[in-house]
Amino acid sequence: MTGACADIDAAGYWSVECWGGATYDACIRFLNEDPWHRLRTFRELLPNSRLQMLLRGQNLLGYRHYEDTVVNRFVERAAANGMDVFRIFDALNDLRNIETALRAVRRTGKHAQGTVCYTISPVHTIEHFVDLAEQLVEMGADSICVKDMAALLKPQPAYDLVRGIKQRCGEDVRVHVHVHATTGVTLVSLMRAIEAGADAVDTSISSLSLGPGHNPTESLVEMLEGTGFSTRLDKARLLAIKEHFATVRPRYAEFESNFIGAEAEIFDSQIPGGMLSNMESQLKQQDAAARIKEVMEEVPRVRRDAGYPPLVTPSSQIVGTQAVFNVLMGRYKVLSGEFADLMLGYYGAALAERDPEVIAIATQHAKKEPITCRPADLLSAEWDNLLSSTNALEGSDGTDEDVLTYAMFPQVAPKFFSTRPDGPKNLTRQTPAPVPAVIGPEPVQTPVSYDVTFNGRTHKITVKPG
Amino acid sequence: MTGACADIDAAGYWSVECWGGATYDACIRFLNEDPWHRLRTFRELLPNSRLQMLLRGQNLLGYRHYEDTVVNRFVERAAANGMDVFRIFDALNDLRNIETALRAVRRTGKHAQGTVCYTISPVHTIEHFVDLAEQLVEMGADSICVKDMAALLKPQPAYDLVRGIKQRCGEDVRVHVHVHATTGVTLVSLMRAIEAGADAVDTSISSLSLGPGHNPTESLVEMLEGTGFSTRLDKARLLAIKEHFATVRPRYAEFESNFIGAEAEIFDSQIPGGMLSNMESQLKQQDAAARIKEVMEEVPRVRRDAGYPPLVTPSSQIVGTQAVFNVLMGRYKVLSGEFADLMLGYYGAALAERDPEVIAIATQHAKKEPITCRPADLLSAEWDNLLSSTNALEGSDGTDEDVLTYAMFPQVAPKFFSTRPDGPKNLTRQTPAPVPAVIGPEPVQTPVSYDVTFNGRTHKITVKPG
Incomplete structure (x- = not known):
C-alpha cells in the first residue's frame, strides 16, 4: 500500500479508512506485522489526510466486551498514534455499547462518528434509524454514518433515511453513507443519498472494487457530471492509484472470493454471502451439505426469536451457527454459548422482544439469568x-x-x-502459480526394469504395474 | 443455454436477445454449429418470448456493405426462422445504412427497432441524437433503442436523452436503453432513464453480468422498490436462471477477460477497453509497446480528422489501427485501406466535416474519389x-x-x-480442473501385488505400505 500513499494523500479524499476492523487481526495473525507500526507508517505517508478507522464500540477490535478503562486506553493510544476519525458501531445498534468509546474520542479532540447499522426486518423502520441517529448526536457524535454492511440499502430507503436524519438532526450534521456493492444496487443508492444531502459516501478505487467490496470511486466521480453535485477528487491521482492496485491485486489471486456478478437474492434470504459460506462449511463437516435449504429457511426464524438483530459480525455467525444446530439436532435442543449469551442480553439489547421460551432454554443452558443492563457494567x-x-x-x-x-x-x-x-511476511505470490496440466506423475503403464543388488549380487528385475 | 430456456421463457422479459452480433460468427468459426439451427432451437424452446437480434444495418452480420437484395433476403429468412425484434444500427449513425433493413423488417410484419449509437465528442449533442431518433420514427421504426456500447452514457445525459426523444417523438414511442457496465456508472443511468420514461432497459442475469457486459437483472428489479416503477419479472425464475449460468460460466474460465472492477478512464480517453488491447498487441508486434501513451493521444486526433465517428465495431478498429500507424511511421505516411475508405465516405457520412488534407491523402492512396452517396448504391x-x-x-x-x-x-x-x-463442438471444460492440495499421487494405503520377473521366473509379490 505504501507505493500508493503519495497519490492517495493528494487525491482529495475527505478521509482514508486504513485501520481497525479486521486489519489489526490480519496483521498479527497472518502478516507478523505490528498494527501500531502500520498506523504510524500511514500517519507518516499520509500527512495531509484524515486517517479513519472502524471501531466495534465496547468490543474494540476483539470479539468480547471490554471494561471501560481498556476502551478508553485503546482510543487514547489510537489517537496518539495518528488516528483522526473513529467510526464507532455496535452490531445490535445498542447505543450503550457505543457511548464509552464515543466519549473517549471526544476527550482526545478527534472526530467521533456515530454509526447506525442498516438492516431489513419487520421491526426496522426509517423512523427507528432516524431515532438512533438523533440519540448519537445527543451523545456528542461529530457526524453520523449509515453503515450498510450487507448491501441491503436500496435507492428509495437511502433517500428517505438520509433526508430523515438531516431533517431531525439538522442540515449541518454531517451524514456519511457506507455501502457494500454485493447486491449490485448500491451505487444507485449513493446517488439518491447524495440527492438527499449526504455529505460523504464510501467507495474504493476501481481496481479493488465491486463484488463483496465497495463501489468504484472513479465511477462515482463520473456519475455526478451534470447533476449539480461533484466531488473534490483529482482524476489523475485516482488513475495512478487504480493502476497501482491493478498491479498489486493479481498477486493476491488465491485469496479472492468466488463472487460472480451480484447477489441480489440477499434481499430475500437476509443471509449475507460470507454467512452463507460459513453455514455451508459447517454442514459439510457434518456430512449434511444437502440440508442448506432447510438452514436458510431456519435463519429468519432464529433471527426473529433473537429479536431481529442486524446480521453483521458477530451476530451473523451466532445466528447462522444456531440455525445449523436447529436443523441438525432439533430446534434449540443444543445451544451455542454465544447464542445463549445473545438471547440473555450479554451482547446488548435487541430491538424486538426476544422469544420467552428460547430465553428460558438459554437460561437453563448457560446457567445464568438474562440481563438488561449494559453488558460491560458487569x-x-x-x-x-x-x-x-x-x-x-x-x-x-x-x-x-x-x-x-x-x-x-x-x-x-x-x-x-x-x-x-x-519483521512482516509477504504472503503474495510474485507470479501466479501455474495450474498443472497433469496432476502428479503419469501412472506407470508398462513394465519397468531395475538393477537390484541383493545380498551383494546385482540382478536385473522387471516389474509390471500392480 | 438450452437448460435455462424454460425459466427464461416464463420470467417475463419483454424480449430475449439471443442471436446476431458476433454470435453468428462464433457459431461457424469456433463451434461448428449452424447459426440458423440455433435460431430455430431458440424459437422452439422460447415459444412465449419475443426473440431479438442485433443487426448492423447494411453490413448485416458481416464486415462490408451488402447490396439491398442480400439485405432483404437476410431479414426475410431471419423472420421466417423465428426472429421477432430486429435492432438495427449503423456504426456511423448514417441512417441511410439502416433504411433498407428497417423497411425489410416492416414488410415481414416483425418489430423494427431503430438504433441511435451514443457517443461523446465536441459535435455530439442530445439535440443531435434526438434528431436521429425522430428520423428513425419517420422512417417507420416501431421503437427506438439508445445503444451505449462503450458505457459512456452518464445519468444526467441518460435522463435528458430519453426525455428529449419522448418529447419530440411522442410519449407513446417505445424507447429502449442498452448500456454496458464497463465504466461502472450505467445502472444509475438506467435508473434515470426509467425516471425519464424509458419503456425497457437491457440487463443480463447476474451470473453473466458486469465487467464489459451488462448490469445485473436482479439488481435492477430490486433497485426499483419504492420508486413507483417496477418490472414484470418473476424473481424465482431469475434465481433459477442465475444458478444455471453460475454453474456454466466457470467452464468457460479460459475465455474470461482480465477486466477488474470498472474502467471509468474511458470517459477521458474515449478508448473502449477492447480497442486499447488491440492497439497494445499491434504495438507489441512492432516491438513498440512503450509507445502506447503516444498512440492514446493520437486517437482523438485521428477521430477528429475522420469527422468524429462513434467508436464501435468497425470504426474503433479502423481509427485505432491508423493511430498506431501514425505514431510508428509518421502522421498519415501510411494509410490502412479501411481508414482510406472511412475518410472517403465508403462507410457512410460523418457527423462533422472530415479533414480535407487527410481526404486528399486518402484519395491518392486508394486511387478513388470521395463519395457522398449511400455506399450500397455503388x-x-x-x-x-x-x-x-x-x-x-x-x-x-x-x-x-x-x-x-x-x-x-x-x-x-x-x-x-x-x-x-x-455437429457442434463443445469448447468448455466439463469440470473445472481441481486444484490439488498436494501435487502428486495419493500415498499408498493398502497392500499392492506385482508380477516380478527375477532371473527369468515370474513371482507374485505383495508389498504392504512401509
Missing part, C-alpha cells in the same frame, strides 16, 4: 491483570499498545510477540 | 453470384441460409460447410 477492572499477563510474555515490549494487542487477541498475541523481530 | 446485384459460389462449395445445402452464411463469412463458410455434419 465487568470488573481488568487493565492491571492484562498488563501483568502481557509483560510476562516473551517479546512483549511493555507498551500500552502491546497490552491492547494481548487484550484483544489473547490466543494470537503470544506467538506474534515472540516472532515480531523477524 | 454495389451491383450480387445474389446470383453468391448463390452459384455457395452451391459450388462442398457441404452447402442449397438454402438461402447457406448463401447468406457464405456472403457474410466467405473465408470461414467453406470449411464450416464441409465439417457441419460432425
Whole structure:
C-alpha cells in the first residue's frame, strides 16, 4: 500500500479508512506485522489526510466486551498514534455499547462518528434509524454514518433515511453513507443519498472494487457530471492509484472470493454471502451439505426469536451457527454459548422482544439469568491483570499498545510477540502459480526394469504395474 | 443455454436477445454449429418470448456493405426462422445504412427497432441524437433503442436523452436503453432513464453480468422498490436462471477477460477497453509497446480528422489501427485501406466535416474519389453470384441460409460447410480442473501385488505400505 500513499494523500479524499476492523487481526495473525507500526507508517505517508478507522464500540477490535478503562486506553493510544476519525458501531445498534468509546474520542479532540447499522426486518423502520441517529448526536457524535454492511440499502430507503436524519438532526450534521456493492444496487443508492444531502459516501478505487467490496470511486466521480453535485477528487491521482492496485491485486489471486456478478437474492434470504459460506462449511463437516435449504429457511426464524438483530459480525455467525444446530439436532435442543449469551442480553439489547421460551432454554443452558443492563457494567477492572499477563510474555515490549494487542487477541498475541523481530511476511505470490496440466506423475503403464543388488549380487528385475 | 430456456421463457422479459452480433460468427468459426439451427432451437424452446437480434444495418452480420437484395433476403429468412425484434444500427449513425433493413423488417410484419449509437465528442449533442431518433420514427421504426456500447452514457445525459426523444417523438414511442457496465456508472443511468420514461432497459442475469457486459437483472428489479416503477419479472425464475449460468460460466474460465472492477478512464480517453488491447498487441508486434501513451493521444486526433465517428465495431478498429500507424511511421505516411475508405465516405457520412488534407491523402492512396452517396448504391446485384459460389462449395445445402452464411463469412463458410455434419463442438471444460492440495499421487494405503520377473521366473509379490 505504501507505493500508493503519495497519490492517495493528494487525491482529495475527505478521509482514508486504513485501520481497525479486521486489519489489526490480519496483521498479527497472518502478516507478523505490528498494527501500531502500520498506523504510524500511514500517519507518516499520509500527512495531509484524515486517517479513519472502524471501531466495534465496547468490543474494540476483539470479539468480547471490554471494561471501560481498556476502551478508553485503546482510543487514547489510537489517537496518539495518528488516528483522526473513529467510526464507532455496535452490531445490535445498542447505543450503550457505543457511548464509552464515543466519549473517549471526544476527550482526545478527534472526530467521533456515530454509526447506525442498516438492516431489513419487520421491526426496522426509517423512523427507528432516524431515532438512533438523533440519540448519537445527543451523545456528542461529530457526524453520523449509515453503515450498510450487507448491501441491503436500496435507492428509495437511502433517500428517505438520509433526508430523515438531516431533517431531525439538522442540515449541518454531517451524514456519511457506507455501502457494500454485493447486491449490485448500491451505487444507485449513493446517488439518491447524495440527492438527499449526504455529505460523504464510501467507495474504493476501481481496481479493488465491486463484488463483496465497495463501489468504484472513479465511477462515482463520473456519475455526478451534470447533476449539480461533484466531488473534490483529482482524476489523475485516482488513475495512478487504480493502476497501482491493478498491479498489486493479481498477486493476491488465491485469496479472492468466488463472487460472480451480484447477489441480489440477499434481499430475500437476509443471509449475507460470507454467512452463507460459513453455514455451508459447517454442514459439510457434518456430512449434511444437502440440508442448506432447510438452514436458510431456519435463519429468519432464529433471527426473529433473537429479536431481529442486524446480521453483521458477530451476530451473523451466532445466528447462522444456531440455525445449523436447529436443523441438525432439533430446534434449540443444543445451544451455542454465544447464542445463549445473545438471547440473555450479554451482547446488548435487541430491538424486538426476544422469544420467552428460547430465553428460558438459554437460561437453563448457560446457567445464568438474562440481563438488561449494559453488558460491560458487569465487568470488573481488568487493565492491571492484562498488563501483568502481557509483560510476562516473551517479546512483549511493555507498551500500552502491546497490552491492547494481548487484550484483544489473547490466543494470537503470544506467538506474534515472540516472532515480531523477524519483521512482516509477504504472503503474495510474485507470479501466479501455474495450474498443472497433469496432476502428479503419469501412472506407470508398462513394465519397468531395475538393477537390484541383493545380498551383494546385482540382478536385473522387471516389474509390471500392480 | 438450452437448460435455462424454460425459466427464461416464463420470467417475463419483454424480449430475449439471443442471436446476431458476433454470435453468428462464433457459431461457424469456433463451434461448428449452424447459426440458423440455433435460431430455430431458440424459437422452439422460447415459444412465449419475443426473440431479438442485433443487426448492423447494411453490413448485416458481416464486415462490408451488402447490396439491398442480400439485405432483404437476410431479414426475410431471419423472420421466417423465428426472429421477432430486429435492432438495427449503423456504426456511423448514417441512417441511410439502416433504411433498407428497417423497411425489410416492416414488410415481414416483425418489430423494427431503430438504433441511435451514443457517443461523446465536441459535435455530439442530445439535440443531435434526438434528431436521429425522430428520423428513425419517420422512417417507420416501431421503437427506438439508445445503444451505449462503450458505457459512456452518464445519468444526467441518460435522463435528458430519453426525455428529449419522448418529447419530440411522442410519449407513446417505445424507447429502449442498452448500456454496458464497463465504466461502472450505467445502472444509475438506467435508473434515470426509467425516471425519464424509458419503456425497457437491457440487463443480463447476474451470473453473466458486469465487467464489459451488462448490469445485473436482479439488481435492477430490486433497485426499483419504492420508486413507483417496477418490472414484470418473476424473481424465482431469475434465481433459477442465475444458478444455471453460475454453474456454466466457470467452464468457460479460459475465455474470461482480465477486466477488474470498472474502467471509468474511458470517459477521458474515449478508448473502449477492447480497442486499447488491440492497439497494445499491434504495438507489441512492432516491438513498440512503450509507445502506447503516444498512440492514446493520437486517437482523438485521428477521430477528429475522420469527422468524429462513434467508436464501435468497425470504426474503433479502423481509427485505432491508423493511430498506431501514425505514431510508428509518421502522421498519415501510411494509410490502412479501411481508414482510406472511412475518410472517403465508403462507410457512410460523418457527423462533422472530415479533414480535407487527410481526404486528399486518402484519395491518392486508394486511387478513388470521395463519395457522398449511400455506399450500397455503388454495389451491383450480387445474389446470383453468391448463390452459384455457395452451391459450388462442398457441404452447402442449397438454402438461402447457406448463401447468406457464405456472403457474410466467405473465408470461414467453406470449411464450416464441409465439417457441419460432425455437429457442434463443445469448447468448455466439463469440470473445472481441481486444484490439488498436494501435487502428486495419493500415498499408498493398502497392500499392492506385482508380477516380478527375477532371473527369468515370474513371482507374485505383495508389498504392504512401509
